[in-house]
Amino acid sequence: MVAFLSDNKSYLTDLLDNYSGKKFIIKIGTESVNNINIARLCDVTKYVNERGGRTIIVTSGAKAAGETSLIKHGIDIEKEASEEIIRKQLCCAVGQPSLISKYSVMLEEFGYVVSQYLLPSxxxxxxxxxxxxxxxxxxxxxxxxxxLENLELENVKLLSDNDRLAATVGAVINCDLLILLTSVGGLFEHYNEKNQTLVNMIHYMDAKLLVTDSKTNNGTGGMASKIEACEIFKKDVLITSPENLLDVLKFNSDKYTILRYKK
Incomplete structure (x- = not known):
């Protein structure tokens, strides 16, 4: 039986009580990477930094950006390369410069400089x-x-998922909170059904049961990897959407899920 946790608003207040000296690592998924959401991340970065915190952004979207660019230039990557891994690597190599350029241009408007880290395994x-x-x-x-990585190796496969990458980096450099952004906006009970309900707070082990029990496996939001990220990070994880994140940080929205690591 899945156990839901109450008093999530009080817990969120404690979680975000003081930004000074705290490190927030924020991961945004491919489906959410666009100019509007990058601008929202800039607003969040400013909000956190002005209160003495630090933000680290983990971004997906290089492969999608590369595919778009190749199509624009009339290159049929499916026809030219039979191996899926080779296609993915080329798309990422083509798409990463334009992806980082979007962040650089927008963050510069806020007075920030972007440092790009393409992390090896x-x-x-x-x-x-x-x-x-x-x-x-x-x-x-x-x-x-x-x-530049051998994507067939198991340890490389794990880190090539950016939920896990953000969790691993966050754990190693001792971040205070991992924020995972998704178009779905959180973890739902009875996902994609008429009676679906957003779960505001739940222990990550119970969340595993909720996802497993779901007929859709909550696949739209990649919830399985987000729950695994909590296990890797070994601290609480906040899941929400890019459009709601700033309001959540300001306690003006209850559209989020907190994955609790400790009982």
């Missing part, structure tokens, strides 16, 4: 990332380095 850039966080006007934007 051994996460060797993390000392530089830690140093980066000393500077409030340099915003790290992370992605996995798909073009």
């Amino acid at each position: 051994n996460l060797s850039y993390l000392p530089a990332l830690k140093f980066n966080l000393k500077f409030k006007n340099i915003i790290p934007v992370l992605n996995f380095n798909d073009p």
Whole structure:
């Protein structure tokens, strides 16, 4: 039986009580990466930084951006490359520059400089990332380095999922909160049914049961990997949508799910 947790508003208030010195790692999925949502992330970054916190952005979307660019230039990648991994790596290599450019242009309007980290599977850039966080006007934007990794290796497959990558990086550099953004906006009971209900707070082990019991497996929001991210991060995880995140941080919205790590 799934056990839901109450008093989520009080818990959220405690969770976001003081930003000073805290590190927030925010992951945004491919389906949510667009100019409007990147602008929303800029607003969130400003809000957190002005209160003494630091934000780290983990972004998906390079593959989708690359596919769009290749189509625009008349390149049929499906025809030219039979191996799926090779197609993915080329699309990521083509799409990453335009993806990071969007972040760079928009964050610059807020007075920030973007530092790009394309992380390898051994996460060797993390000392530089830690140093980066000393500077409030340099915003790290992370992605996995798909073009240069062997995507068939199991440990590489795990980190090439950006929910897991954000959780792993967040755990290693001791972030205070992992925020996972999704178009779905949270974890639902009876997902995609007439009586679907947003779950505001639940222990991650109980959330596993909820996802498993769902006929749709909550696949639209990739909830299984988000629950696994909580297990990797070993701290609480906040799931919401890009459009609601700032309001959630300001306690003006209850459209979120908190995955509790500890009982």
